[in-house]
Amino acid sequence: MGGSGSVGAVSEGLWGAVGVWVQRECGGGRGPFKWRCRALPAHSGSGLADVKAFRCLRRSPESAAWARRFALPCAPGGSALPGEGRLRLRLRPAACSCGSGGRAGRAGGMEAEEARCRVLSIQSHVVCGYVGNKAASFPLQVLGFEVDPVNSVQFSNHTGYAHWKGQMLNSDELHELYEGLKLNNVNHYDYVLTGYTRDASFLATVVDIVQELKLQNSDLVYVCDPVMGDKWKGEGSMYVPKELLPVYRDRVVPVADIITPNQFEAELLTGRKIHTEKEALEVMDMLHAMGPETVVITSSDLQGSLGSDFLIALGSQRKTRADGTKVTQRIRMESPKVDADFVGTGDLFAAMLLAWTHKHPNNLKVACEKTVSAMQHVLQRTIKCAKAHAGKGNKPSPAQLELRMVQSKKDIENPEIIIKATEL
Known part of the structure; x- marks a missing residue:
């Protein structure tokens, strides 16, 4: 991963973890699931990246909650249509992040699969x-x-x-x-x-x-x-x-x-x-x-x-x-x-x-x-x-x-x- 200037190239393994996280946290593991991610330039060294998650959802309370969370288009009755959600993740070079005062420090915002110490x-x-x-x-x-x-x-x-x-x-x-x-x-x-x-x-x-x-x-x-x-x-x-x-x-x-x-x-x-x-x-x-x-x-x-x-x-x-x-x-x-x-x-x-x-x-x-x-x-x-x-x-x-x-x-x-x- 890149340093302070930009996110740079991100390993396929990390993006795989992102996809698993989105599926687990947002989709409940139901229905067919597709996702893709795009790294954007970091702003002031923050290492932010956009993750675009695409999911075809079945009609369920979980799908409606997922849609509301990421502002996906909803069909009548509250179920989500196939759509796009975006969440922002903070990325950084491979370093441990347990504890706010540590050498790497804890990143703000959501982390897909937090780098563990x-x-x-x-x-x-x-x-x-x-x-x-x-x-x-x-x-x-x-x-x-x-x-x-x-x-x-x-x-x-x-x-x-x-x-x-x-x-x-x-x-x-x-x-x-x-x-x-x-x-x-x-x-x-x-x-x-x-x-x-x-x-x-x-x-x-x-x-x-x-x-x-x-x-x-x-x-x-x-x-x-x-x-x-x-x-x-x-x-x-x-x-x-x-x-x-x-x-x-x-x-x-x-x-x-x-x-x-x-x-x-x-x-x-x-x-x-x-x-x-x-x-x-x-x-x-x-x-x-x-x-x-x-x-x-x-x-x-x-x-x-x-x-x-x-x-x-x-x-x-x-x-x-x-x-x-x-x-x-x-x-x-x-x-x-x-x-x-x-x-x-x-x-x-x-x-x-x-x-x-x-x-x-x-x-x-x-x-x-x-x-x-x-x-x-x-x-x-x-x-x-x-x-x-x-x-x-x-x-x-x-x-x-x-x-x-x-x-x-x-x-x-x-x-x-x-x-x-x-x-x-």
Whole structure:
């Protein structure tokens, strides 16, 4: 499709979608149907086009409504005669359009088959509960994204339970799934989101897929949560095989656009320990130099101004201006700690950060405020329900601590800002 000057040549596939839309929305699928479309010059870059839809209609209430809607000539009795309807559609180059503040933005007027923002999410899956794709897909869909999940593992439940059963996807099987998408020409994405995996060859295949997708869409954004380990009582420990570290450091991070490590993972990736906020900012600069434009250290043991009962998160976004100069926005957030062992919070965080940075691409402060505030709403609802089910004085079980995701739909969709970010 053309750019700002004119609509230009429009693919046959898009016009086919237009015809399907007109038939579905206006004709109810009844009677013989013919249509044709003509692209007109855009006005001031608006990308408007006329679609002329011709339809032979049977006598029915639907046909009369269709005629009134598009001012078709009507025969006595209210049925529409074969005639011509015209609707105006806004067209634009192939880019995602979910969310009014996104990189493409939502077009005004009617859209025949709205260009959808698609996310390829390669993460774990559980039948019961919310981790991995189960934690990421719902909030992304609520916020207007199409999600294509690839399940790196399929377990009955997360491994915090006493028992779990399931299967793991290997690198060959991942490649086979992706080849199926390619053969059907549906491997077109605006985002890739990845989380927990335990296999180095699987992770290397993910990198190959991301690189191929970036070749066909230079605007694709890769959001990576480099899940490797965490700190307990001040001591860091990896809970994935050690051979994943060089793959993340040397292959994954350089192709990632947004990364969401915790403090321990940021230290692993850079080989630098973090004791102060200044050192954390230096580590984020090192991560920027490795490739990512946006770095968010989701949790740390740094001491904040509000005391030890608050968790410190730090964010840094480095943008390149048109003149080649770089500008960096840095933020700090302090959110109250919740005394419980939640699972899936990192997956939820990365998914919502993807969504809110898409909707606020040049304002990391707002994107992080909405992400962390929504997280707090979900966690507070979860712990309240878990304690109520466990009973007074009892520790909630893993099942009782499963994230209350569906119950938090409104908070995910439109979070009240209860956690403010400070610009550094």
